[in-house]
Amino acid sequence: MHPILKLVAERLGIGLLLLLAASALIFGLTEVLPGDAAQAILGQAATPESLANLRTEMGLDRPAFTRYFEWLSGIMTGDMGVALTNKLPIGDQVASRMSNTLFLAFWAAIISVPLALVLGLIAVRYQNRWPDKIISGITLASISLPEFMIAYLLIFFFAVQLFWAPSFASINDSMTLLEQLHAISLPVAVLTLVVLAHMMRMTRAAILNVMQSAYIETAELKGLNTFAVIRKHAFPNAIAPIVNVVMINLAYLVVGVVVVEVVFAYPGMGQYLVDAVVKRDVPVVLACGVIFAAVYIILNIVADVVSILANPRLRHPK
Numbered sequence: 001m002h003p004i005l006k007l008v009a010e011r012l013g014i015g016l017l018l019l020l021a022a023s024a025l026i027f028g029l030t031e032v033l034p035g036d037a038a039q040a041i042l043g044q045a046a047t048p049e050s051l052a053n054l055r056t057e058m059g060l061d062r063p064a065f066t067r068y069f070e071w072l073s074g075i076m077t078g079d080m081g082v083a084l085t086n087k088l089p090i091g092d093q094v095a096s097r098m099s100n101t102l103f104l105a106f107w108a109a110i111i112s113v114p115l116a117l118v119l120g121l122i123a124v125r126y127q128n129r130w131p132d133k134i135i136s137g138i139t140l141a142s143i144s145l146p147e148f149m150i151a152y153l154l155i156f157f158f159a160v161q162l163f164w165a166p167s168f169a170s171i172n173d174s175m176t177l178l179e180q181l182h183a184i185s186l187p188v189a190v191l192t193l194v195v196l197a198h199m200m201r202m203t204r205a206a207i208l209n210v211m212q213s214a215y216i217e218t219a220e221l222k223g224l225n226t227f228a229v230i231r232k233h234a235f236p237n238a239i240a241p242i243v244n245v246v247m248i249n250l251a252y253l254v255v256g257v258v259v260v261e262v263v264f265a266y267p268g269m270g271q272y273l274v275d276a277v278v279k280r281d282v283p284v285v286l287a288c289g290v291i292f293a294a295v296y297i298i299l300n301i302v303a304d305v306v307s308i309l310a311n312p313r314l315r316h317p318k
Contacts, residue, residue: 007308015301022293023075027068030282058084058282071283075290081283083276090287093272098291100171101261101268104184105253108191113246116196120203121235125227127208136204139197151190151263158186169264187264191257195249202245206238213237240307247303254299255292 038046038054046054059067074081080090119139123132142150159167165185175183210216211234219229258270265271269288276284 004308008305011301011304011308015297018297019290019294022297023072023290024068026286026289026293027064027071030285031064033280054084071286075287080287083284084281085276085279085284090284093284094269094287094291097267097269097272100266101254101257101270103171103180104169104187104191104257104261104266104268105250107181107184108188108195108253109250111188112192112196112199112249115192116199116246117203117242119196119200120207121227121230123200123204124207124211124230124234135200139200142193143197147190147194147259148263150193151186151260154186154189155263167264169266171267184266187257187260187266190260191253195252199242199245199249203238203242206241207234210234210238243306244303247299247306251296251299254295 038051038058038060042050042054055061059070071081078091080094082088083090083093119135123135126132154165155167158164166183167186169184169187171180171183207230211230216229216233219233220226224232254269257266257268258274260266261268261270262274269291273285273288273292275281276288
């Protein structure tokens with residue numbers, strides 16, 4: 001077997017094992033949560049008969065091991081079950097919520113990824129000079145601030161003081177694309193600031209590491225200007241670590257939007273998960289947890305595969 005195919009197959013196998021382990025961990029954590037889920041759903045005024053009926057409906061009268069494999073087989077066939085709070089199929093609700101989260105993540109990625117690469121190249125081109133210091137200082141400040149603080153600062157200035165954007169990011173199918181983009185402008189800005197700094201600093205570090213190679217010095221001796229050396233020789237050879245950090249941040253844009261969605265009351269997966277946790281809707285919590293884990297693992301596998309393909313020694317084995 002070709003070395004690349006072998007490594008890709010290994011990554012896929014590891015990803016499946018990680019996803020299985022994540023599902024078991026998520027299910028186990030819901031099992032050890034304190035309190036009675038049936039009591040939390042029905043309230044303190046519930047009768048013993050209604051509590052017993054709900055526990056039977058939720059399967060709490062059966063062993064956890066049995067319930068886990070029944071739930072896992074349902075997930076593998078696309079059946080996520082029914083929400084306990086509204087009796088609606090979880091799959092239908094997840095589809096609409098996930099599309100909203102992906103919409104938010106897509107526009108944040110469209111802005112943050114190219115901007116991070118450009119700023120990283122500029123920082124390397126003007127290393128230790130004022131453009132590099134300004135870019136590094138701003139990105140370091142954005143890393144230091146928690147998401148909710150950035151969100152509330154943007155709400156205060158752009159929603160409360162300037163009235164440029166809404167403080168609540170509510171979208172629906174009846175809105176035009178421009179109206180939807182205006183509605184999500186602040187959460188997109190928050191996510192962009194959060195992931196931009198990490199990607200930019202990693203781009204800068206990866207290119208500077210490559211710039212110390214001997215072939216970079218040869219390119220400079222040929223008379224190429226600094227930016228041409230960075231663009232034609234350093235950046236292509238630093239693509240593997242850059243792709244890794246980009247994919248990790250793209251995964252964060254999908255699975256790490258809980259705080260942003262709650263602050264802006266955005267109807268995405270993060271808000272859906274928080275509502276389910278508050279209401280002790282265990283099937284919804286399990287479905288959201290597995291989806292988040294799957295997205296994170298898949299994007300990390302993609303990053304590994306791209307890194308493998310970017311390695312010339314694997315593409316052209318002797």
